[in-house]
Amino acid sequence: MSDDEHPTDGDDAVVTDLTDPVPVDDVRDAATAFMSGLTDAFGFDATVSATTQDNEIELRVDGTGLGLLVGPGGRTLASIQDLARVAAQRRLGDHETRLRVDVAGYREKRRLALERFASDVSEQVRTSGAARALDPMPSADRKVLHDAVAALDGVTSRSEGEEPNRRVVVVPT
Secondary structure (H helix, E strand, O other): OOOOOOEEOEEEEEOOOOOOOHHHHHHHHHHHHHHHHHHHHHOEEEEEEEEEOOOEEEEEEEEEEOOHHHOOHHHHHHHHHHHHHHHHHHHHHHOOOEEEEEEOOOHHHHHHHHHHHHHHHHHHHHHHHHEEEEOOOOOOHHHHHHHHHOOOOOOOEEEEEOOOOEEEEEEEO
């Protein structure tokens, strides 16, 4: 068996052939183990739970004092989610599942705050008649804003710029 048939991750651990489908439960278990290890390493009293639906996995971390895992504007959480995804996919060779990590309900709170913000900005744009460009933000936040603005009358939205400086512009109609 050649190295081409079973690539390694640098420490001689065999990685699953990328053409073989990886069971979602295996990816869920690897991601859950990663998050449990991370919260333990930080000394948090936290529980990690997971739900799966089709090829989507949502990990939820609950406990007290978890703000460090969220970080300013959720940037630390986004990075942790990327790390959990890489840790699970690299170990298993999976590229089909979608992994989402939430800490202490932050994502729902963020979604609600962004929807309120979209409503406020949209009202300002309707009143002034002038477009307003918002600060750059991650794609997930931009999607929430676009969806919220689409549900409102008298305004529309578009994204402008290149990552990481891509921003939403709210425009009167």
